[in-house]
Amino acid sequence: MRKFDPWLVFFKREWERNWPFLVGFAVTGTVITKFSLGLTEEDAKNSKFVQAHKSKDVRTERGRAQPIKRFANAVLFSSMLSLVSLTSL
Template sequence: MRKFDPWPVFFKREWNRNWPFLVGFAITGTIITKFSLGLTVVLELKYSLICATIAEEDAKNSPFVQRHKRYIRYCVP
């Protein structure tokens, strides 16, 4: 005689109980990701506008840029 396997019953009951939370987490994560990416695009746009106002030669010769050379992208206005 086969033993009763409780796992299918357990998973079905837990799915029926928890699916709203899982769907909510998925939707919330999607919204947060969308807003985060949108914020990144806005910050990069502001960064590019700031870079366009600075002369490239001045930026290359700046002591700050020399110290942080590997972190800074140069913009060509």
């Protein structure tokens, strides 16, 4: 005899209530990541915001911008993966 599993009921109910939030989060994260990866060094040189905060940015002075880009790529990949999995439901 199969036992009642409350987790299945919980996840089904919460999915029905929260899917718009999750989809919106994935889409927003994808858009922000795509735009931020599209910025170039020339854009940074022309930006007033970057110039005002350049002395505070230690990461680029030490040459550690590469792990941040890998993280951004990972976020983009996970967002796209979640969108693909949502569309296949």
